[in-house]
Amino acid sequence: MRTDLARPELGLTPAQQRRRSAARRRAKRLIAHAFVYIVMTLLAFIFLLPIFWMVSTSLKLPQEIFAWPPDWIPANPQWGNYEEAFTKYPLARYMFNSAILVVANIVGGLVSVPVIAYGFARFDFPFKHVLFLLMLSTMMVPGHIKLIPLFWLYQRLGLIDTCWPLILPAFFGNPFFIFLMTQYMRTIPRELDDAARIDGAGSWGILIRILIPLCRPALTVVVVFTFVWVWNDFLEPIIFLRDYDSFPISVGLAFFQGRYSVEWNLFMGATLVSILPILIVYFFAQRHLIGGLASIGIKG
Amino acid sequence: MLSHWRKMTTQERRDAKTGYLALSPWMLGFAVFYAFPILATFYFSFTQWTLVEPPVWIGLDNYIRMFTRDPLFVSSLKATTLFVALSLPLKLVLGLILALLLNLKIPGMNLYRTIFFVPAVISGVAVSLMWIWFLQPDTGVVNTLLSYIGVQGPYWFWDRDWALPSVAIMSIWKVGGAAIIYLAGLQNIPAHLYEAAKIDGANQWRRFWRITLPLLTPTLFFQLIIELIDAFKIFTEAFVITKGGPLKATYFFLYYFYEEAFRNFNMGYASALALFLLLVIMSATVFVYRTSGRWVFYEN
Numbered sequence A: 001m002r003t004d005l006a007r008p009e010l011g012l013t014p015a016q017q018r019r020r021s022a023a024r025r026r027a028k029r030l031i032a033h034a035f036v037y038i039v040m041t042l043l044a045f046i047f048l049l050p051i052f053w054m055v056s057t058s059l060k061l062p063q064e065i066f067a068w069p070p071d072w073i074p075a076n077p078q079w080g081n082y083e084e085a086f087t088k089y090p091l092a093r094y095m096f097n098s099a100i101l102v103v104a105n106i107v108g109g110l111v112s113v114p115v116i117a118y119g120f121a122r123f124d125f126p127f128k129h130v131l132f133l134l135m136l137s138t139m140m141v142p143g144h145i146k147l148i149p150l151f152w153l154y155q156r157l158g159l160i161d162t163c164w165p166l167i168l169p170a171f172f173g174n175p176f177f178i179f180l181m182t183q184y185m186r187t188i189p190r191e192l193d194d195a196a197r198i199d200g201a202g203s204w205g206i207l208i209r210i211l212i213p214l215c216r217p218a219l220t221v222v223v224v225f226t227f228v229w230v231w232n233d234f235l236e237p238i239i240f241l242r243d244y245d246s247f248p249i250s251v252g253l254a255f256f257q258g259r260y261s262v263e264w265n266l267f268m269g270a271t272l273v274s275i276l277p278i279l280i281v282y283f284f285a286q287r288h289l290i291g292g293l294a295s296i297g298i299k300g
Numbered sequence B: 001m002l003s004h005w006r007k008m009t010t011q012e013r014r015d016a017k018t019g020y021l022a023l024s025p026w027m028l029g030f031a032v033f034y035a036f037p038i039l040a041t042f043y044f045s046f047t048q049w050t051l052v053e054p055p056v057w058i059g060l061d062n063y064i065r066m067f068t069r070d071p072l073f074v075s076s077l078k079a080t081t082l083f084v085a086l087s088l089p090l091k092l093v094l095g096l097i098l099a100l101l102l103n104l105k106i107p108g109m110n111l112y113r114t115i116f117f118v119p120a121v122i123s124g125v126a127v128s129l130m131w132i133w134f135l136q137p138d139t140g141v142v143n144t145l146l147s148y149i150g151v152q153g154p155y156w157f158w159d160r161d162w163a164l165p166s167v168a169i170m171s172i173w174k175v176g177g178a179a180i181i182y183l184a185g186l187q188n189i190p191a192h193l194y195e196a197a198k199i200d201g202a203n204q205w206r207r208f209w210r211i212t213l214p215l216l217t218p219t220l221f222f223q224l225i226i227e228l229i230d231a232f233k234i235f236t237e238a239f240v241i242t243k244g245g246p247l248k249a250t251y252f253f254l255y256y257f258y259e260e261a262f263r264n265f266n267m268g269y270a271s272a273l274a275l276f277l278l279l280v281i282m283s284a285t286v287f288v289y290r291t292s293g294r295w296v297f298y299e300n
Helices: A002-006 A014-058 A080-088 A091-122 A128-138 A143-156 A164-172 A175-186 A190-198 A203-214 A216-232 A235-240 A249-259 A264-294 B002-007 B010-044 B061-068 B071-102 B109-121 B124-134 B141-148 B163-187 B191-199 B204-232 B236-242 B253-262 B267-295
Strands: none
Touching: A014 A080, A014 A264, A014 B071, A014 B109, A014 B124, A014 B141, A014 B163, A080 A091, A080 A264, A091 A128, A091 A164, A091 A175, A091 A203, A091 A216, A091 A249, A091 A264, A091 B010, A128 A175, A128 B010, A143 A164, A143 A235, A143 B010, A143 B253, A143 B267, A164 A235, A164 B010, A175 A216, A190 A203, A203 A216, A216 A249, A216 A264, A235 A249, A235 B253, A249 A264, A249 B124, A249 B236, A264 B109, A264 B124, B010 B267, B061 B267, B071 B109, B071 B163, B071 B204, B071 B253, B109 B163, B124 B163, B124 B236, B163 B204, B163 B236, B191 B204, B204 B267, B236 B253, B253 B267
């Protein structure tokens, strides 16, 4: 509207004027879009550069690694490097250790979180609000404060150098997941509970048969986030594990650096392999995560 | 409490019992993984204790040493604060800009979203290893590219002055994580507000300052708190890349704590350090929270 007033084009019929300004708007939008694409592509290129460089290095011959100027893409990609990385470093063993921790933590979360959230979402009892706030405040407690007392406790119980310190906490509910699941359960109409109750279901039957199946988006978040956190965790494993053979992949990878002479081509291959499970889970899960996370509604 | 209990009906009492039962795993977990460790750390911080013999009460000695004659305490606190001051504002602002770009209704944005989020899901160890290689002084990508335009790149992690900024740059690479949270906030802003502003003749710039930014402040606030806590806990990068060096330039607080506790087994002194970091993080959070009334805008 205003553009028409600003530039009155004399000698044209109103219909022609409208068509012209529409065409101009379209051209303007096209230029804006092209500009955005250029900026985004450039940014994406910069963001992907470290990953690209890792992949490129992982396919090089030893003498190509320190060549100058460096080859961006190796002339003769050495796919055999990956096989060598697996035989040279105990990659498979470390990834297997991580996988066990991931599965155990996921089981712990799936067993504990829905039950605890059910208590917060569906029942009224004295001090519920206080307990909920207490639970929320534990989300803000940085993990390092727990390490010394827990180390002492686990040592007394003979659990140092076993995987239990890295698994047990999951069975008592992670506060972030409890919060998420509680919020999600609150969005499910209580009429469904009542209908099941009339059909003779008890409190736990309602949880198992009605609520848990409906909470699938939130449960997906629990599974995916647990996977990513446990796979990436570093501080707790280096403290609670001693034996090289029981290391998860994150710790194993960090220790390759010190224990082996660094052959960067193999090493970058190993790093890439170590992040592949995370990338695969992320690509498959990203569409399903939005629904589960939306219920938090980051508004105060 | 008891009088309250007596006033409840049978049904209410049964509900309350089920509720407490559902919460019991969390309550047990709270006692073991939060209440006990925090109280125990507090107690240990007044002792001298090397794990071999029982802790010996030494009163305020640990704190006196910390504040009066521990240059490492001062330098690690300085390094951590500097890291927070460098990375936090950049991450918040760049995350917002990235989110605004990703929020444009243009085909193909999903692909960009996926790309920018990838660094945020990769483990700290894998990222660190990738960046050691990426920022190699002589054959790394960055210095090679710089040499093309005639600039002699710095020694990055291996230079006393550049090590800390390098770690900060690396952490900014993970800005996609923040951008995704902003994006969720942006998509919660009702479209009719923009349409109304358009009709009133507000241009894009004004719409950003008058609508987008105020309505995004709750998300900004949430993000600020999360990133603040996270930045203070910087550890893995120092452990994997620099070992706190060169010349203690990246000897971050948590790394100092880790070495004191689990390398030197000065559990008493390390407990005092842990408690101090907890207090720093908590007071920073409370400070942000206190100021939030002035700049965080809630719709209702």
